[in-house]
Amino acid sequence: MNRFAELLDRLAYEPGRNNKLRLMTDYFRLTSDPERGWALAALTGSLTFTHAKAGLIRSLIAERTDPVLFELSYDYVGDLSETVALMWPTHFPSPLVGEGREGGSEDRGKASTNVRHLTTPTPNPSPQGGGELSLTTVIETLTTLGKAQLPQQLARWLDALDETGRWALIKLVTGGLRIGVSARLAKAAVAALADEDAQEIELIWPGLAPPYRELFAWLEGRTKKPASADPAPFRPPMLAHALDDADLQNLNASEFMAEWKWDGIRVQAVAGHHDNKHGGHLIGRLYSRTGEDISKSFPDLLDALRLPGAIDGELLIMRDRRVQSFNVLQQRLNRKTVTPKLLAEFPAHLRAYDLLANGDEDLRGVPFAERRARLEDFVARLGDQRVDLSPMVGFASWDALTAARKDPVAAGADAAAVEGVMLKRRDAPYLPGRPKGPWWKWKRDPFIIDAVLMYAQRGHGKRSSFYSDYTFGVWKNGEAGDELVPVGKAYFGFTDEELLQIDRFVRRNTTERFGPVREVVHDADQGLVLEVAFEGLQRSTRHKSGLAMRFPRINRLRWDKPPGEADRLERLETMIARIEQGQERAP
Amino acid sequence: MRPEDILVPTPAGVCCKRGGFHIDPTRPVERALITHAHSDHARTGHGAVLATQETLDLMRLRYGENFAGSTQAVRYGESITLDGATVTFHPAGHVLGSAQIAVMANGLRVVASGDYKNVGDPTCAPFELVPCDVFITEATFGLPVFRHSDADAEIAKLLHSVALFAERAHLIGAYSLGKAQRVIALLRQAGYHAPVYLHGAMESITYYYANRGIALGELRPVRGTTKPELAGTVTLCPPSALKEVWTRRFPEPLTAFASGWMRVRARARQYGVELPLVISDHADWNGLTATIAATGAGEIWVTHGQEDALVHWCGTRGLKARPLDIVGYGDEEDGDGANDGGEEQ
Numbered sequence: 013m014n015r016f017a018e019l020l021d022r023l024a025y026e027p028g029r030n031n032k033l034r035l036m037t038d039y040f041r042l043t044s045d046p047e048r049g050w051a052l053a054a055l056t057g058s059l060t061f062t063h064a065k066a067g068l069i070r071s072l073i074a075e076r077t078d079p080v081l082f083e084l085s086y087d088y089v090g091d092l093s094e095t096v097a098l099m100w101p102t103h104f105p106s107p108l109v110g111e112g113r114e115g116g117s118e119d120r121g122k123a124s125t126n127v128r129h130l131t132t133p134t135p136n137p138s139p140q141g142g143g144e145l146s147l148t149t150v151i152e153t154l155t156t157l158g159k160a161q162l163p164q165q166l167a168r169w170l171d172a173l174d175e176t177g178r179w180a181l182i183k184l185v186t187g188g189l190r191i192g193v194s195a196r197l198a199k200a201a202v203a204a205l206a207d208e209d210a211q212e213i214e215l216i217w218p219g220l221a222p223p224y225r226e227l228f229a230w231l232e233g234r235t236k237k238p239a240s241a242d243p244a245p246f247r248p249p250m251l252a253h254a255l256d257d258a259d260l261q262n263l264n265a266s267e268f269m270a271e272w273k274w275d276g277i278r279v280q281a282v283a284g285h286h287d288n289k290h291g292g293h294l295i296g297r298l299y300s301r302t303g304e305d306i307s308k309s310f311p312d313l314l315d316a317l318r319l320p321g322a323i324d325g326e327l328l329i330m331r332d333r334r335v336q337s338f339n340v341l342q343q344r345l346n347r348k349t350v351t352p353k354l355l356a357e358f359p360a361h362l363r364a365y366d367l368l369a370n371g372d373e374d375l376r377g378v379p380f381a382e383r384r385a386r387l388e389d390f391v392a393r394l395g396d397q398r399v400d401l402s403p404m405v406g407f408a409s410w411d412a413l414t415a416a417r418k419d420p421v422a423a424g425a426d427a428a429a430v431e432g433v434m435l436k437r438r439d440a441p442y443l444p445g446r447p448k449g450p451w452w453k454w455k456r457d458p459f460i461i462d463a464v465l466m467y468a469q470r471g472h473g474k475r476s477s478f479y480s481d482y483t484f485g486v487w488k489n490g491e492a493g494d495e496l497v498p499v500g501k502a503y504f505g506f507t508d509e510e511l512l513q514i515d516r517f518v519r520r521n522t523t524e525r526f527g528p529v530r531e532v533v534h535d536a537d538q539g540l541v542l543e544v545a546f547e548g549l550q551r552s553t554r555h556k557s558g559l560a561m562r563f564p565r566i567n568r569l570r571w572d573k574p575p576g577e578a579d580r581l582e583r584l585e586t587m588i589a590r591i592e593q594g595q596e597r598a599p
Numbered sequence: 600m601r602p603e604d605i606l607v608p609t610p611a612g613v614c615c616k617r618g619g620f621h622i623d624p625t626r627p628v629e630r631a632l633i634t635h636a637h638s639d640h641a642r643t644g645h646g647a648v649l650a651t652q653e654t655l656d657l658m659r660l661r662y663g664e665n666f667a668g669s670t671q672a673v674r675y676g677e678s679i680t681l682d683g684a685t686v687t688f689h690p691a692g693h694v695l696g697s698a699q700i701a702v703m704a705n706g707l708r709v710v711a712s713g714d715y716k717n718v719g720d721p722t723c724a725p726f727e728l729v730p731c732d733v734f735i736t737e738a739t740f741g742l743p744v745f746r747h748s749d750a751d752a753e754i755a756k757l758l759h760s761v762a763l764f765a766e767r768a769h770l771i772g773a774y775s776l777g778k779a780q781r782v783i784a785l786l787r788q789a790g791y792h793a794p795v796y797l798h799g800a801m802e803s804i805t806y807y808y809a810n811r812g813i814a815l816g817e818l819r820p821v822r823g824t825t826k827p828e829l830a831g832t833v834t835l836c837p838p839s840a841l842k843e844v845w846t847r848r849f850p851e852p853l854t855a856f857a858s859g860w861m862r863v864r865a866r867a868r869q870y871g872v873e874l875p876l877v878i879s880d881h882a883d884w885n886g887l888t889a890t891i892a893a894t895g896a897g898e899i900w901v902t903h904g905q906e907d908a909l910v911h912w913c914g915t916r917g918l919k920a921r922p923l924d925i926v927g928y929g930d931e932e933d934g935d936g937a938n939d940g941g942e943e944q
């Protein structure tokens with residue numbers, strides 16, 4: 013348990029994805045079965061036991077500590093689980109004496125003796141008698157333990173663990189384990205034990221159960237690969253390269269088909285029969301682009317998956333048969349609990365791009381043009397209004413497509429949620445990853461404004477010595493003339509060289525400091541103008557400017573431009589009004 | 600006779616009127632007794648300074664030759680009479696040369712412990728328990744949530760990281776007087792024998808420790824090295840340097856911070872380090888309470904830190920206790936950087 017807790021502790025402070033991966037792989041390599049399997053279950057959210065309430069933890073600590081000392085400590089630490097983990101009395105379990113050392117009195121009067129031994133931690137015997145308390149014991153016990161026995165059991169465990177171990181145990185037992193690691197990353201760490209692709213694990217995952225002995229046995233070359241038992245597996249998606257206008261000249265229009273690129277979230281909707289024959293009941297799943305199972309968040313869409321097959325499509329919100337903007341979808345994604353009200357207000361919709369499987373038949377090797385025909389047939393057979401086809405965009409020449417991309421509404425698209433067009437080679441099979449050539453995404457131009465750098469904050473991890481997070485603003489009429497109002501934050505888009513330049517600028521032009529944040533000079537004549545690109549705008553009551561940008565990034569540094577000539581808030585307000593009317597995006 | 604007849608707390612520090620001196624004064628005084636060389640306890644500009652040889656040497660390293668009008672070195676256990684009081688210095692186990700100062704008059708003994716810790720430290724003499732009537736204690740980590748782990752276990756964690764991320768440079772933020780040298784000595788004890796690199800601000804004090812016979816192994820300045828050379832190395836630097844442009848000379852730096860504050864997550868996160876190491880030069884809660892009890896003192900004065908909790912604890916033990924409001928302690932290095940904003944300059 014202490015070892016697992018140490019891993020969680022390291023993961024909590026490590027910002028880098030690859031480093032997290034290495035920490036986990038290292039743990040899986042050094043830990044034996046079944047302990048590591050239970051750890052994998054905890055990391056992937058695959059544990060099932062009833063969580064304890066915070067009140068239980070509170071009463072356990074109240075029985076063991078002085079209330080004044082507890083309150084002072086809780087006030088300082090700010091987190092109940094952590095406070096309890098840190099002040100849990102490990103040597104004297106009887107009430108109110110836990111904080112001190114009775115041993116002190118023996119030494120009274122002995123002049124000049126070293127009291128060092130008084131605080132040397134004595135090893136705590138595990139309640140099991142032999143060795144350290146394991147995660148395995150904890151989980152196996154929790155799964156069978158009656159509610160009435162929980163407080164006592166928990167107390168015995170807490171007695172046996174160190175600070176980090178107690179912290180992890182309380183978080184685990186109360187269901188508050190948040191590690192900043194996705195299930196997919198944990199699986200990738202396991203895959204790295206044997207240089208396997210995480211996708212391979214994903215495919216066999218539904219057939220596995222904690223503590224995953226057969227998975228580790230296979231990865232360590234001791235047995236053969238466990239069979240895939242998933243009736244509705246995720247298939248790695250095919251992704252497109254971005255297209256520049258100049259690239260078009262090298263492509264032959266007659267070899268391509270085009271469709272709208274919708275501004276929702278890319279998903280895979282899969283259904284299959286449980287026993288792989290047609291008699292079993294149908295299992296439906298919705299996956300994100302990265303293979304995360306997001307079915308629970310979209311029960312309304314899951315109901316629509318009544319035919320075995322796999323659709324690659326875009327998840328959108330549809331109201332009155334009109335696609336809503338990403339802003340609207342965002343509102344549904346932000347809610348944690350799925351209520352009937354939410355389902356009614358934000359009805360989920362699947363717009364289908366491609367068909368990867370039809371029943372048991374894998375279509376990925378079939379050319380796109382043929383898959384498209386099969387998709388049209390599939391969607392028609394499904395006959396559900398929550399699933400429709402993404403319409404093709406007819407074009408005779410690149411010029412015609414260019415015009416359609418500029419004005420999707422005129423070209424027959426129904427919404428402001430068109431993000432651009434996708435070009436797909438008629439003859440291309442469905443290939444996982446991002447192969448160059450068969451698919452192109454031709455996004456609409458982003459919104460661009462010139463804003464003024466106002467504050468800069470130090471980054472994290474490798475960037476911790478750089479001021480790399482920027483708050484920028486635009487001009488508005490204030491009480492005392494023009495003033496800057498912050499409209500967004502960006503921390504990427506610039507090159508390493510530009511980062512160095514901005515960092516230098518920030519350090520030389522600091523006007524005030526607030527912890528890790530610096531205010532930099534920003535008036536009409538002095539300051540740095542940033543060309544900011546972004547994908548969308550929405551109204552927001554949380555921001556002083558009344559609006560929030562989607563996906564803002566630094567496009568260019570405008571050293572040449574005096575801040576006084578940067579954009580005004582009115583321009584953003586015009587943009588947002590046009591977006592709301594479903595009009596053209598980029599001005 | 601009351602304890603206040605021997606030592607009186609004043610805003611400038613505790614004062615012994617009958618002996619004509621102050622202990623760790625925060626303002627310039629005529630005669631000062633200094634517990635240890637951390638900058639909030641040891642200041643410049645006093646007339647005469649009485650301290651251990653190491654404390655005087657370290658003050659000279661930091662402030663230059665003329666940090667005081669005159670100096671006098673005292674050995675641990677040596678008894679010195681100053682007018683109407685007798686003083687002795689005893690190891691405090693905090694940093695090299697650190698001392699508790701016992702002041703006696705008319706059979707009453709008051710101990711001003713400065714900063715102390717009662718756990719092993721290969722870089723300084725171990726804490727000595729001095730029975731007394733009044734014990735003046737610090738309270739830097741005076742909350743029951745502060746129980747510092749075994750420092751060796753923290754070093755093991757660091758070495759595990761060094762092995763796992765073998766191509767990265769490990770930068771350890773640690774206070775330049777005491778903590779840095781202790782971390783190096785612990786690394787050596789744990790069997791790490793590669794050269795340890797030093798930030799410029801660490802050099803003089805660390806070499807002084809080495810010259811006093813403390814086994815620190817091979818030390819190298821970071822100054823003058825190339826980036827590839829620093830791959831896989833361990834470097835000690837002041838905590839504030841972790842955020843500085845200086846770190847860019849290292850390949851894929853992994854930042855650690857050795858401090859008692861690392862025990863609390865919100866604190867550790869505030870510093871933005873990847874590897875918090877709970878290693879402190881101050882007694883933890885158990886250390887403070889055990890020491891207070893063991894001195895046999897019936898009256899406890901609590902200086903800088905979390906005074907409330909410790910004063911309350913004394914009350915539950917039937918000990919008379921009160922906080923001393925002395926402005927200026929715990930400001931700089933002391934308290935493991937509680938107030939270190941982490942900003943460069």
Ligand SMILES: [Zn+2]
Binds near residue numbers: 640928929934
């Ligand atoms: Zn201090």
Ligand SMILES: [Zn+2]
Binds near residue numbers: 637640693933
């Ligand atoms: Zn100190």
